[in-house]
Amino acid sequence: MGKKDQKKALEDDPIPSEYPLALRKTTPNQKPIAMKQEQGIEASVSTTVTEPKENPRALAFLLPTVRPWHSKFCGWLTSDDSSLDHLGECQKFSIDALAWAIQSSLSMSCVERYLKRWNASQIKQDLNKPVESETQKSYPILFFAVERNCPELVRLLCGAGADPAQRAYPTDLPVLAYCIMSAEYRLSDTADVLFTMLAMGASPYDLPHDMWCDYIKNPTRIGPQLSDAEMRKHYWCSPEVREALCRTFNLFQRYQFKMASLLPGRSARSRQVAAAFGITPLFEIPFQIVGQRLAAKTTQEWIMSHALHHIEMPLVLLFTGPSGHGKTELAKRMGELLSIPLLKIDCTQIHHATDLFGPQAPYQGHKEGSTLNNYLADYTGEKAVVFLDEFEKTTAEVHKSLLLVFDEGFYNDRREVGKRLDCTKIIWILASNQGEEMIQKYWDTHLADQPEHAQLQIPTDPLQRALEQSFQSTLGAPLTGRLSAIIPFLPFSKEEQAVTTYKFMRNLFNESRKPISVEANQLARHLFLNFVEDGALASFIAEKYYSPELGARSLLKAVNTQICHKLTNAFLAQEEEISDVMNRRAWDCYDVRVEDLKEGFKEIVVKPNGVRSVRGRWERRFVGEGMTKTCKEEEEILDM
Numbered sequence: 069m070g071k072k073d074q075k076k077a078l079e080d081d082p083i084p085s086e087y088p089l090a091l092r093k094t095t096p097n098q099k100p101i102a103m104k105q106e107q108g109i110e111a112s113v114s115t116t117v118t119e120p121k122e123n124p125r126a127l128a129f130l131l132p133t134v135r136p137w138h139s140k141f142c143g144w145l146t147s148d149d150s151s152l153d154h155l156g157e158c159q160k161f162s163i164d165a166l167a168w169a170i171q172s173s174l175s176m177s178c179v180e181r182y183l184k185r186w187n188a189s190q191i192k193q194d195l196n197k198p199v200e201s202e203t204q205k206s207y208p209i210l211f212f213a214v215e216r217n218c219p220e221l222v223r224l225l226c227g228a229g230a231d232p233a234q235r236a237y238p239t240d241l242p243v244l245a246y247c248i249m250s251a252e253y254r255l256s257d258t259a260d261v262l263f264t265m266l267a268m269g270a271s272p273y274d275l276p277h278d279m280w281c282d283y284i285k286n287p288t289r290i291g292p293q294l295s296d297a298e299m300r301k302h303y304w305c306s307p308e309v310r311e312a313l314c315r316t317f318n319l320f321q322r323y324q325f326k327m328a329s330l331l332p333g334r335s336a337r338s339r340q341v342a343a344a345f346g347i348t349p350l351f352e353i354p355f356q357i358v359g360q361r362l363a364a365k366t367t368q369e370w371i372m373s374h375a376l377h378h379i380e381m382p383l384v385l386l387f388t389g390p391s392g393h394g395k396t397e398l399a400k401r402m403g404e405l406l407s408i409p410l411l412k413i414d415c416t417q418i419h420h421a422t423d424l425f426g427p428q429a430p431y432q433g434h435k436e437g438s439t440l441n442n443y444l445a446d447y448t449g450e451k452a453v454v455f456l457d458e459f460e461k462t463t464a465e466v467h468k469s470l471l472l473v474f475d476e477g478f479y480n481d482r483r484e485v486g487k488r489l490d491c492t493k494i495i496w497i498l499a500s501n502q503g504e505e506m507i508q509k510y511w512d513t514h515l516a517d518q519p520e521h522a523q524l525q526i527p528t529d530p531l532q533r534a535l536e537q538s539f540q541s542t543l544g545a546p547l548t549g550r551l552s553a554i555i556p557f558l559p560f561s562k563e564e565q566a567v568t569t570y571k572f573m574r575n576l577f578n579e580s581r582k583p584i585s586v587e588a589n590q591l592a593r594h595l596f597l598n599f600v601e602d603g604a605l606a607s608f609i610a611e612k613y614y615s616p617e618l619g620a621r622s623l624l625k626a627v628n629t630q631i632c633h634k635l636t637n638a639f640l641a642q643e644e645e646i647s648d649v650m651n652r653r654a655w656d657c658y659d660v661r662v663e664d665l666k667e668g669f670k671e672i673v674v675k676p677n678g679v680r681s682v683r684g685r686w687e688r689r690f691v692g693e694g695m696t697k698t699c700k701e702e703e704e705i706l707d708m
Contacts (some may be wrong), residue, residue, distance in 0.1 A: 079466040082246060085434045105183050105513060105636035106215060129254075131200040134168040147172035156185045163209060167199040170212040176220055183228045192229030205641075211266070211284045211313035214247045219264040227343060239590070239708045240304040245313065252316045255596060255655060256679060257578050262504055263324055263355035272690040276302050279313060284321035284563055284603040285312045285602035319570040321600045323563075324355050330521050338372075345375040347404035356401045358571060359564040361524060363387070366555050367398065371495070384496045384550060388458075388503050388535060389557025392619020395499045396457065402495075410453040411443045415462050421469035426482045437483045445481050448492040459498040460542060462611050467547045474550040493644050502542060504536045508616075520561075531556055559621070566603065572627040572659075573606065580635075583651045591646045592639055596680040600661035608662050608670065631660055634674040642676070654679035 075520045122265070153420035155162065157496045169179055184189070189436040198206035210230055234243045244265060251258045266272065270282055272280065276298075279287035289311050294302070305313075331354060342348040350371060354364045367385065374383045387395040418424050426438030438443070440454065456462075473479045477492035510531045515523050532554055560568060582596040599605055613626035638658060659677045662670050 070168075082143060084271070115627065116630070120542060131171075131207055132165055132199075132205070134171055134199060134212075147174070149174050149178040152178050152182050156182045161186050161191045161194055163194050163197050164199055167212045170209075170216055170221065173216070174220075176224070179221065180224060183224065188408070189227055194226060195225065195230040204238070206237045208236070208243070210234045210243045211236065213248055214243060214250060214258065214261055217254070217258055217261055219260045222261055222264045223268065223349065224514065225639060226265070226268040227348060232265045232268045233274065235304070241309070242304070244270055244272075244274050245304070248275075248316050248321060249309070249312045249526050252312065255581065257574065259318075259321055259574070262321060264352060266328045267352040267355055268322060270328075272300075273329045274315075275313070275325065276305060276310075279310075279317060280322040280325040281318065283326050284566060284607060286601055286603055287322075289314050300340065306560055318574070319606055320567060320574060321423065323358070323567045323601075326432070326520070327354060330361075330524070342373065342377055347371060347375060347406060349407075350402070350407055353398070353401060356405070357394050357397055358568045359560050360398065360557055362528060363389075363394070363398060363555050363557050366553060367525070371402075377429075380489055380492050382474060382494050384474050384498070384552045385678055386498045386500065386539070386551050386554045387557060388500045388539075389507050390504045390559060390616065390619055390622040391558045394620070395557055396455070399453060399455045399497045399499075401628060406451070408451045408453060409443075409447065410455060411440065411453040412457060413440060414456045415456050415466075418461075418466055419463050422464055424466055424469060428482050429485050437481070444489050444491055444494070445480055445483070445487075449493065451493045451495070453495045453497065455497045455499065457499045458501075460500040460502045464544065467543055471550065473544055500539075503538050506534055506538065507556050509530065510556075511613050513560065518560070525606070528556065555563055559616060560614075562607075562610070565614045565623065566606040569614075569623045569627060570599075570602060570606040571611045572620075572624050573597075573602070573631065576627065576632060576635075583656070584646060584648055586646060586648055592636070593637070593654055594650055595635075596655035596657045597635070598657055598659045598677065598680075601658055601705055605660065605662055605672070630672045633658075634672065638674045638676055 083230065083297070088251050127262055152174055155165050159165075160224065166179070166182065169182065195209055198208050199212070200206045208230070209225060209236070210222065210232065213225055220261065222232075226369045232243070235241060236246065247258050247265065253408055267567065275289055278292050278533060287310075289307070291305075298697065335352060339348070342350065350368050353368060354361060357364060370385065373379075389395065399412075405457070413424075422428075422438075424438065424440055426436065426441045427434045443454070477494075479489045479491050481487040481489050510528075514526055518526065535554050535556060536548060539551075539554065541546060577597045578600075580593065582590065582593045584590060584593040595646075609626050609630055610623060613622055613630075615622035620623075635658060657677045657680045660672065660674050663673050665671055
């Protein structure tokens with residue numbers, strides 16, 4: 069069935085009434101959506117958004133500006149926290165007031181207070197109602213959170229009952245698609261918001277499967293032939309929208325869509341338990357790192373079980389595997405997502421107990437303690453993470469000094485005699501490279517040739533038992549017996565090597581976008597890096613420069629030498645002097661691509677290619693919590 073036949077099939081076969089209203093045809097005489105008037109609040113929506121006519125590539129993605137009218141104030145509300153607090157005190161819940169608060173950049177704490185004034189069951193239905201506008205277009209609340217580009221806000225709304233599968237009316241555009249494409253209009257990175265929605269239950273199948281199933285390849289503007297069911301499901305994906313997705317759907321996002329399709333769905337009970345113990349952000353760990361799905365899954369399970377059963381002793385995890393394969397990153401991300409502090413200690417120079425905890429009284433220096441001693445004292449009885457890197461290089465004396473705190477969860481502060489510290493809520497993570505050869509052999513024998521969906525199904529118990537025996541011989545049975553779990557970190561597949569490379573490319577992209585500051589010598593800024601064929605580019609770097617011994621560090625070095633240094637040369641070749649005034653104009657654009665040279669030789673080149681400006685001159689700047697938002701939206705849609 070060709071494209072014309074598909075279109076004719078839709079016209080001949082009207083969509084049944086059980087499908088969402090957005091899928092059904094609207095008549096030319098359809099009346100505008102009625103404005104809400106509920107107990108003194110009405111949502112008056114004004115916007116200058118127009119549909120692009122002369123430029124077919126431009127899609128107007130500026131959401132309408134929401135301004136709640138309060139009858140007692142006889143005017144518009146001021147954009148500060150007190151206005152929303154007052155609305156919450158004197159009126160019932162209003163989805164329009166909530167959308168206004170998000171657009172006005174009111175603080176997260178204020179939005180959270182507003183939501184907590186009502187029972188979750190009371191407002192769940194309202195959170196999934198659209199915010200209506202006089203343009204006959206309406207958007208659910210998550211669209212406004214995506215516009216603000218705030219993962220914490222998305223997490224808060226989904227936790228309160230917002231459905232991550234929300235869609236716009238009447239286009240039926242999924243919020244996931246809006247999140248991806250809005251990055252082009254803002255020239256910003258919306259990946260963290262996207263991954264938060266996937267972790268909260270958004271389905272990757274809201275986007276056409278062919279656009280992300282083979283994530284190394286860039287999606288094509290013309291998709292495969294669709295069945296009638298698929299046509300109905302992706303009714304919203306017009307040629308213009310698909311073309312916009314092809315421009316903005318980057319490699320890291322496509323990879324995480326594929327990973328989301330492989331993860332089992334979260335049950336209502338698991339979400340309830342996570343919310344009760346404040347560990348819902350743990351669901352985002354698989355979307356924050358590349359590979360290591362086994363390590364992420366095992367870490368999640370141990371933290372969840374520890375909290376659920378109220379185990380009154382520390383959680384002690386040993387991360388082991390080749391260097392540069394995510395041990396430190398997983399620990400760091402875990403601390404960030406749970407909003408708990410993390411202390412990292414390099415154990416290469418820790419040979420005695422005093423090196424780790426400090427001298428005991430009455431020896432000289434005991435009043436100063438040590439970094440670890442003072443950290444445990446600062447967070448006694450509280451959640452915190454201690455990351456002991458290169459732990460295999462410590463001595464038997466150090467191992468013995470940790471037995472009591474690992475076993476009972478209590479420790480005596482060396483600065484004050486008799487002061488007992490509660491360490492039962494501390495998460496201890498020991499990182500080691502020991503067993504690297506054992507892990508590599510298991511990977512080559514059992515996992516390397518398996519498809520991604522099958523790797524998690526292969527049991528790793530034999531590997532973990534072998535690792536436990538190995539650590540007993542080096543750490544000793546007493547310390548090994550106090551480890552809650554030994555978690556192996558596996559080598560990267562070729563695809564994961566490419567995605568890891570792209571993560572470093574993405575970091576360079578975000579750093580280059582920051583504003584110029586001549587006074588602070590921040591000069592190579594206000595730049596837009598356009599990675600042409602990002603999958604092929606990242607794969608080229610990974611295939612040529614990846615080292616199994618160095619892991620991700622070898623890829624970071626390659627990005628610095630192959631892209632960052634070449635960007636420096638192209639940047640310095642320009643004659644114009646750098647000034648802070650440049651922040652007021654469009655971004656200078658640099659294309660990064662792999663080019664074929666003579667005799668089949670390929671090389672990465674970085675060349676200037678004009679400027680990039682936000683579409684619609686989007687100048688909404690969410691400066692920070694509590695700051696108001698200035699908005700300058702012109703009808704002109706700039707071609708990029």
